[in-house]
Amino acid sequence: MFIDARTLPQGTVLEAAVCIVGAGAAGITLALSLHEAGITTVVLESGDLEFDGATQDLDGGAVVGLPNYPLDTSRLRYFGGTTNHWAGWCRPLDAIDFEPRAGIPLSGWPLRRTDLVPFYKRAQKLCELGPFDYDDPDAWIRETGASGQKFDPARLKTAIFQVSPPTRFGQTYREALRRSEAVKVCLNANAVDLESNANASSVDRVKVKCLDGPAFSVRAGYVVLATGGLENARILLLADKVRPAGLGNDHDRVGRCFMDHPWFRRAAIARFTHPDPALPLMFDEVALRGTTVFGTLAAGTPQPAGEPVAGGFRIVMQRLYRVIDGIDSLRTVTGALSGLSVPAHLWDHLGSILEDRDAIADALYRTMTGWRTSPFAPAMPASGPVTGAVLDINMEQAPNPASRVTLSRKRDALGQNRLALDWRLSDVDRETYLRAQRMVALEFGRLDIGRVNAKPLPEAGWPSDMVGSRHHMGTTRMSDDPKTGVVDATGRVHGIANLYVAGSSVFPTSGYANPTLTIVALALRLGDELRRLVA
Amino acid sequence: MRATKQTRRRVLQWVGAGLAASSFGTFAPSLLSGAIAIGRAYLSSPAGAGLTLVMLRAGIANSPVQARDWFQREVARNFADGDVVMVEGWMLARIEAQACAMLYLEAEA
Ligand SMILES: Cc1cc2nc3c(=O)[nH]c(=O)nc-3n(C[C@H](O)[C@H](O)[C@H](O)COP(=O)(O)OP(=O)(O)OC[C@H]3O[C@@H](n4cnc5c(N)ncnc54)[C@H](O)[C@@H]3O)c2cc1C
Numbered sequence: 001m002f003i004d005a006r007t008l009p010q011g012t013v014l015e016a017a018v019c020i021v022g023a024g025a026a027g028i029t030l031a032l033s034l035h036e037a038g039i040t041t042v043v044l045e046s047g048d049l050e051f052d053g054a055t056q057d058l059d060g061g062a063v064v065g066l067p068n069y070p071l072d073t074s075r076l077r078y079f080g081g082t083t084n085h086w087a088g089w090c091r092p093l094d095a096i097d098f099e100p101r102a103g104i105p106l107s108g109w110p111l112r113r114t115d116l117v118p119f120y121k122r123a124q125k126l127c128e129l130g131p132f133d134y135d136d137p138d139a140w141i142r143e144t145g146a147s148g149q150k151f152d153p154a155r156l157k158t159a160i161f162q163v164s165p166p167t168r169f170g171q172t173y174r175e176a177l178r179r180s181e182a183v184k185v186c187l188n189a190n191a192v193d194l195e196s197n198a199n200a201s202s203v204d205r206v207k208v209k210c211l212d213g214p215a216f217s218v219r220a221g222y223v224v225l226a227t228g229g230l231e232n233a234r235i236l237l238l239a240d241k242v243r244p245a246g247l248g249n250d251h252d253r254v255g256r257c258f259m260d261h262p263w264f265r266r267a268a269i270a271r272f273t274h275p276d277p278a279l280p281l282m283f284d285e286v287a288l289r290g291t292t293v294f295g296t297l298a299a300g301t302p303q304p305a306g307e308p309v310a311g312g313f314r315i316v317m318q319r320l321y322r323v324i325d326g327i328d329s330l331r332t333v334t335g336a337l338s339g340l341s342v343p344a345h346l347w348d349h350l351g352s353i354l355e356d357r358d359a360i361a362d363a364l365y366r367t368m369t370g371w372r373t374s375p376f377a378p379a380m381p382a383s384g385p386v387t388g389a390v391l392d393i394n395m396e397q398a399p400n401p402a403s404r405v406t407l408s409r410k411r412d413a414l415g416q417n418r419l420a421l422d423w424r425l426s427d428v429d430r431e432t433y434l435r436a437q438r439m440v441a442l443e444f445g446r447l448d449i450g451r452v453n454a455k456p457l458p459e460a461g462w463p464s465d466m467v468g469s470r471h472h473m474g475t476t477r478m479s480d481d482p483k484t485g486v487v488d489a490t491g492r493v494h495g496i497a498n499l500y501v502a503g504s505s506v507f508p509t510s511g512y513a514n515p516t517l518t519i520v521a522l523a524l525r526l527g528d529e530l531r532r533l534v535a
Numbered sequence: 536m537r538a539t540k541q542t543r544r545r546v547l548q549w550v551g552a553g554l555a556a557s558s559f560g561t562f563a564p565s566l567l568s569g570a571i572a573i574g575r576a577y578l579s580s581p582a583g584a585g586l587t588l589v590m591l592r593a594g595i596a597n598s599p600v601q602a603r604d605w606f607q608r609e610v611a612r613n614f615a616d617g618d619v620v621m622v623e624g625w626m627l628a629r630i631e632a633q634a635c636a637m638l639y640l641e642a643e644a
Contacts, residue, residue, distance in 0.1 A: 152615075304617075438619075441626035445614035448607075453624040 002178055004048075005189035006213030014184070016042040017534045019206050019220035021191040021235070024081020025516050026502040026523045027226035028169045028177070029126055033527025035180040039534050042218050043177075044189040044208055046227075047078025049170070054211055058190065058412045059231075061419035065403070066462060068260060068423050074470040075228050079187060080170015082228065082470075083516070088166025090127055090517040091159065092120045092134055094312065096301045097396075097511035103309030104428055106257065106399040109508050110480045110489035119521035126520050128172070129162045130291025137281075137295060143288050146280035149447055152300065155439045158281070159298035159314055161514075162291050188213065192414055194223065194239040194247055194499070202497045203247075209414050222530055224491075224500040226523070229472025229515075230258075230405055232505040234419050236476065236486070236493070237407050248476070248493040251483045255405040255475050258423060259397040259510045260468035264455075267393040268437050269320070272450035275385030279449070282317050283386075297440060298512060310435035311396035311428060312512040320388035388450065393436045394469060396512050398428040405475055423468065430457060471515050476505040491526045502526055574639030577622045577632040606630065 018034055020027045023045040034041045047055045055078065061071035068074070075082045093113065100108030121132045133139065137158040141148040151157055177185055186208075193207040195217075206218045225232045233255040237246040246254055281295035297315040397403075403424040407417035434457070441452035457463065479485020482494035487506050493499040502523045504515040613619060613628035620632045627635075 438617075438626070441619065442614050442617060445619070445626070445628055446611055448611070452626050454621070454626055456624070 001180060001184050002049075003184055003186045005044075005186040005208065005216070006210045008186075008214055008216050010214040010216070012214070012216040013205070014042050014186070014216065014218045016040040016184070016218065016220045018042075018222045018224065018530055019044065019218045020224045020226055020502075021206060022046070022081065022225065022227035022231070022503075023079050023170065023185060024226065024228060024503075025083050025086075025169050026519050027224075028080070028173050029123075029520045029523035030224060030226060030502055030527050030530075031177060031180075031183050031185070032126075032173055033524060034530065035177065035183045037531045037534075038182045039531065041183045042220065043183060043185040044191050044206065044218065045079050045185060045187050046190045047076075048187050049079050049174070051076065051078055051084070054413065055188070058211075058414065058416075060412065061230075061405075061421060062408055062410070063421050063423070065422035065424050066466070067464075068421060068468040069470055071230065071419060071421060074468075074472070075230070078170070079174070079185070080168055083167065083169040086164075086166055086516060088127075088164030089161050089514045090124075090129055090164055091161045091513040092116070092132075092521070093511040093513055093518055094301065097312065097509055097513075101309070104311065104398050104509075106401075106477075106484060107509050110478060116518070116521050116525070119524045120517065122524050123517050123520035124162075126167070126524075127164045127517060128167045129164055129517075130289045130293075134160050134162075140288060140293055140295075141280045144280050144286060146278055148280055149278060149443075149449065151297075151443050152446070154302060154304045155300045156443045157298050157300050158295045159513075160281070160293055160295055162293050163285055189216075190414055191225075191227070191235060192238070192416060193241070194235065196239070196242050196247060196496070198242065200242045200247060201495065203499045211413060220498075222498045222500065222533065224502055224526065224530075225476075226502040229475060229504045230419055230421070232501050232503055233405050233475035234407070234416075238416055247499065248486050248496060250495065253477065253482075253484070253486050256401045256403070257399045257474040257477050257508075258403045258405055258421065258472070259399065259474040259507070260423060261394050261471050261510060261512065261514075262397055262425060262429065262433075262462075263467045263469050264393040264395075264433065264463060265465055265467075266390050266455065267433070268391040268440065268452050268454045269388060270317075270391060270440070270444055270450045270452050271388045272386065273448050275387050277386075277449045279317070283319050283389075299435070300439070303435075307435065307438075308431045309428060310431035311398050311509075313393055313395035313432055313436040314512045315436060315440055316392045316394060317389040318392075319386045320390060321384050321386060391440065391452070393433060394512065395429070395432050395436060396510050398426055398432075399474060399477070399509060400424055400426045425462060433457060469514075471504065471510070473504040473507040473510045473515060476501045477508045478506045479508060490529050491522065500526060500530075572639075573622050573625065573627070573632065574635030574637065577620065577627075577636050580620075580622060606634065 017039050018041045020030055020043045023043050031041060031043050056072055059072040059075055059077050076084045095113040098109040098113050124132050137160045140160050148158055177183055188210050189208050191206050192209045194203045195205045196203050203223045206223055209215045225235055236248050236254045239247040248254055285292050285294045299312040405419045405421050408420040410418045412418055437454040444450045444452055476486040478487050487493050487501050491500045491506055504519050609630040610628040613630055618629045619626050620629050622632055
């Protein structure tokens, strides 16, 4: 059932077995699970059924660290949440992502991948994907009629991704929740505080405000925060009446270890030794077995001995039909000049820059604007022999307590402190970038696919065209130990009997895969846990 | 003496081009100049400084066909062993960079 919270009388107290705050991928998945079990549930959703600017503005905040997308454009604040504009790329985390890794502090989940597999299988259906088959890329490749490359498994592998239609959770599951008698979805209802008992060992009620309307509250046996990777931390930090540092924050963990998947465009260019090398699924999405799949190159496991410790990565490739020398030269020249040295062979480089100036203008324009097309696009053949590829690196960020969100002094229309995002990367992340370049260069060379020209990292800092992926993770991380995490392996906030968190904020590490399939799997797992507790 | 040197030089250029072609197949048109430029860059990099021309010691000039197989195997082995050098952003097998260096030296001679 849907309720417009603005129509509720001021001071109303709603009661339910479970209160879910937020109706995005996590909240809707959980609500469906509780609906199936007939468990009385109130879902509080900040937005309405459609986008509204004033509500969206509540997501605004500052980006004070490394550049990242503005906080109010990297998520959506209405029923269905950010799945209203997600792209639908799905893949589970790899087994290695759950394991503690030497040299990567704070790595390791209190779960194994095998614990999540049954939930991943159910999550596939909710995301409208095909079979849960990610571990045998060759089986997918065979179905294309091609044969893939025999990469050294410690260095590189083909990672299969499935593409959701993409499921708009707010549309696809709206009717099921509208018809539900057990689940009440309150729209335009912003959770603004969690009122706890005197020693903050349980949450008594969730306080709610409408932008133009009443304030009311919800009393529930269990409360689940499912407001996205940033807002989950914000709500805990704002709940500071009993614990001045916020709920679940006795060890100063809430908001720390923020992770995104850093995306490096044109991190390398490959020139193929022979045109059209066999790299099936790497360039196109293909319809197979009732779903849509594509492949990327990804980190092999276990990491080769003797290599510096690094995280996971994937390499997304785009075809080049003609190799552009000028772009390589421009890179060399600008790289050298920014280090205030004159590059060797300047004359040759300038020659190729002049020859390829259209392609360079095009590349610059697209890099600066982030758009996929530009008015300078040179007449490049869109077909013909593929002679190379542009390689983007999208990679795991290692957990880093200094990378964090905090409450800023600025306030939103409800009087709540806005967030400040201080995104920081570490030395392990530099190694991950270099590992990605090195592994692809070694394997392309060994298999005689081609040679790789790698874009170097600046001596200090990060390339100015590095962006995030709008995957907000880690700010209420999961750990068995309250000193290193905010929630336990079930998603319950340490020290608080009835408060849970759902979403990617609980990820202790991020892997290189997109987060939503794992978010949905964890929400299904939490659904089973709550069904058991409520029963 | 002079004739011998010319012949040796031509053979070396031919062998070098063949070797480089086996590595840079797609780029045959600009092959020689590209390989020479890479060789020049490699020699001026710290990794290439003081390079002794192992290619010559391997006696490849005497048997170009075998040399080509040998070279390809060496390239694959360098990549398998992680024995690569970075030349102007290109990650090349060490032996490849050395072949290019040889071409450059011969072109300059
Ligand atoms: C452009 C873009 C493309 C993406 N593509 C992919 C992709 O291809 N694959 C992938 O896996 N992921 C992708 N993502 C990420 C994906 O959208 C998120 O991982 C996913 O939506 C997170 O689900 P969630 O339920 O945790 O949060 P959200 O979907 O953000 O939902 C949170 C909900 O909580 C509500 N809310 C917030 N605060 C409050 C409050 N105080 N009170 C009440 N309600 C509140 C919000 O209105 C919202 O409805 C993409 C994201 C973006 C921005």
